[in-house]
Amino acid sequence: MARQAREDTRGxxxxxxxxxxxxxxxxxxxxxxxxxxxxxIAPQDPLxxxxxxxxxxxxxxxxxxxxxxxxxDSLGRDVLSRILHGARIALIVALVAGTLTCVIGAxxxxxxxxxxxxxxxAISRLIDIWMAFPPVLxxxxxxxxxxxxxxSIILAIVVIDWTRFARVVxxxxxxxxxxxxxxxxxxxxxxxxxxxxTEILPNVLPTIVVLLTLEMGIxxxxxxxxxxxxxSISTDDPTWGGMIAEGRTSVHQAWWVLVFPLITLxxxxxxxxxxxxxxxxxxxxxxx
Amino acid sequence: MQxxxxxxxRLATTAVTLSGVALIVFVVIRVVPGNPIAMMLPPGATDAxxxxxxxxxxxxxxxxxxxxxxxxxxxxxxxxxxxxARQPVLDLVLGRLPATLxxxxxxxxxxxVLGGAAALTGTRGxxxxxxxxxxxxxxxxxxxxxxxxxxVLVLLFGVLMPVFHISGRVTPxxxxxFVTNFYLFESVARLRFDLWADIVSHMFLPALALAIPxxxxxxxxxxxxxKETMHLDYVTLARTKGYGENHVILREALRNAVLPTxxxxxxxxxxxxxxxxxxxxxxxxxxPGEHGD
Numbered sequence: 001m002a003r004q005a006r007e008d009t010r011g012x013x014x015x016x017x018x019x020x021x022x023x024x025x026x027x028x029x030x031x032x033x034x035x036x037x038x039x040x041i042a043p044q045d046p047l048x049x050x051x052x053x054x055x056x057x058x059x060x061x062x063x064x065x066x067x068x069x070x071x072x073d074s075l076g077r078d079v080l081s082r083i084l085h086g087a088r089i090a091l092i093v094a095l096v097a098g099t100l101t102c103v104i105g106a107x108x109x110x111x112x113x114x115x116x117x118x119x120x121x122a123i124s125r126l127i128d129i130w131m132a133f134p135p136v137l138x139x140x141x142x143x144x145x146x147x148x149x150x151x152s153i154i155l156a157i158v159v160i161d162w163t164r165f166a167r168v169v170x171x172x173x174x175x176x177x178x179x180x181x182x183x184x185x186x187x188x189x190x191x192x193x194x195x196x197x198t199e200i201l202p203n204v205l206p207t208i209v210v211l212l213t214l215e216m217g218i219x220x221x222x223x224x225x226x227x228x229x230x231x232s233i234s235t236d237d238p239t240w241g242g243m244i245a246e247g248r249t250s251v252h253q254a255w256w257v258l259v260f261p262l263i264t265l266x267x268x269x270x271x272x273x274x275x276x277x278x279x280x281x282x283x284x285x286x287x288x
Numbered sequence: 289m290q291x292x293x294x295x296x297x298r299l300a301t302t303a304v305t306l307s308g309v310a311l312i313v314f315v316v317i318r319v320v321p322g323n324p325i326a327m328m329l330p331p332g333a334t335d336a337x338x339x340x341x342x343x344x345x346x347x348x349x350x351x352x353x354x355x356x357x358x359x360x361x362x363x364x365x366x367x368x369x370x371x372x373a374r375q376p377v378l379d380l381v382l383g384r385l386p387a388t389l390x391x392x393x394x395x396x397x398x399x400x401v402l403g404g405a406a407a408l409t410g411t412r413g414x415x416x417x418x419x420x421x422x423x424x425x426x427x428x429x430x431x432x433x434x435x436x437x438x439x440v441l442v443l444l445f446g447v448l449m450p451v452f453h454i455s456g457r458v459t460p461x462x463x464x465x466f467v468t469n470f471y472l473f474e475s476v477a478r479l480r481f482d483l484w485a486d487i488v489s490h491m492f493l494p495a496l497a498l499a500i501p502x503x504x505x506x507x508x509x510x511x512x513x514x515k516e517t518m519h520l521d522y523v524t525l526a527r528t529k530g531y532g533e534n535h536v537i538l539r540e541a542l543r544n545a546v547l548p549t550x551x552x553x554x555x556x557x558x559x560x561x562x563x564x565x566x567x568x569x570x571x572x573x574x575x576p577g578e579h580g581d
Contacts, residue, residue: 130312137562217431221436228570
């Protein structure tokens with residue numbers, strides 16, 4: 001009976017994981033399409049200001065103008081077009097910062113977990129020290145010194161978040177390193193680094209992929225937070241965080257300037273994390 | 289004696305970690321491109337002006353020497369003077385700490401109540417739709433950071449249904465007879481419950497935003513521990529004695545299951561204090577009523 005119950009929950013888990021994967025993958029696909037085709041599908045120029053058309057409501061409300069589907073902000077810039085163009089910056093940050101963080105953190109984690117010894121002591125100590133500092137403060141500090149810009153944001157994310165990968169990958173590599181198949185590879189005369197690349201890495205890869213998905217969601221949020229405190233790209237460029245910051249100040253006069261970018265950001269962050277969780281449920285060897 | 293040694297060892301490791309943090313932050317800030325002097329002067333400043341001010345602040349010395357000057361000051365209790373605010377750094381930090389502490393404590397209380405309720409409800413209704421609903425809610429609460437929850441709360445309870453204040457720490461027109469910066473505690477101590485209500489109404493949304501992801505972490509862990517505890521023999525024994533399900537969960541299982549959660553709450557509280565900056569900014573919590581709404 002207990003076994004039956006376990007199989008039932010496993011079935012339910014896989015089913016819900018399937019739903020989550022489809023829904024979150026679908027939304028992220030939409031965002032990716034928007035980012036790729038923004039110049040062609042955006043109804044307006046995202047930078048075009050028209051003070052006579054400022055704070056127009058969305059089309060289904062009274063007083064709207066045709067062509068401005070989701071209304072305009074206080075400078076008369078089209079909200080929908082800015083969201084579509086903002087998807088570009090969000091995705092660039094997610095992909096570039098996520099990948100770089102992943103590579104650096106995973107390599108350090110693998111080295112620490114598999115080589116052990118003084119390498120492990122040095123890297124672990126570094127991780128401890130790094131994690132003692134509040135990440136949001138650290139990023140604000142870094143950007144304040146580096147100066148705002150796309151490159152600074154990506155650098156800040158990489159500098160701060162590599163520990164997320166290093167910590168988990170180190171533990172996984174340690175567990176894998178104690179297994180017999182690793183010992184047998186060593187006995188067969190493989191070098192340490194080649195064992196690490198061909199034996200350990202493939203077995204840690206599922207964990208790394210899940211972490212990468214989660215990290216991309218985090219990168220999107222960090223970009224939004226930094227834009228919110230005016231430390232992102234220039235204020236003209238359409239970013240979701242910048243739009244939200246603008247919307248927050250005029251929320252009593254024009255709620256749509258805050259609501260639509262907020263919904264987009266909310267769903268995107270949720271989709272990244274659910275994609276990660278879904279992948280974990282599907283490929284985690286403990287659950288399978 | 290053993291405890292004494294353990295505490296001593298922990299203190300020593302903390303000192304090493306703190307020095308490491310100080311060193312890394314110092315070096316990172318000084319090595320990356322960007323110049324605090326350039327930010328202080330107007331755009332038309334001459335090179336001579338820049339050089340003079342750089343020397344005045346000691347920024348022309350070698351970085352190890354700069355670090356040594358700063359560190360020896362800190363050890364004497366001198367944290368330096370803020371370049372932008374032109375006030376002692378220690379005063380700036382300590383002046384703001386009470387507001388942040390009150391906010392963090394309130395967030396922690398809310399998180400414990402919400403997370404505990406979620407875990408208990410989920411355990412009471414295990415295997416039913418209630419548990420599934422709580423798991424889904426937990427997942428969503430966990431994947432969205434406090435910054436986004438704050439914005440959602442501003443929209444829902446500040447704009448759509450304006451029941452709470454979304455800006456400032458107290459209503460600016462109110463007269464505050466307070467001597468400390470702990471508004472919440474002092475209003476209770478002086479039995480000024482009118483002020484207390486106003487302060488709570490300002491604090492509630494930022495505290496809730498901070499609390500939601502934390503509540504999810506607490507709820508998840510407590511529910512997991514309860515699930516494991518419910519299978520233990522002593523719980524089955526209590527059940528055979530004829531105690532009802534509520535008694536078994538609250539009086540028997542919870543007492544053991546709560547221990548890991550307590551540890552987690554302690555650790556999370558330190559993260560909470562470090563993470564309030566953005567939420568304080570979002571709700572203009574610093575300085576009463578900057579935006580006047």
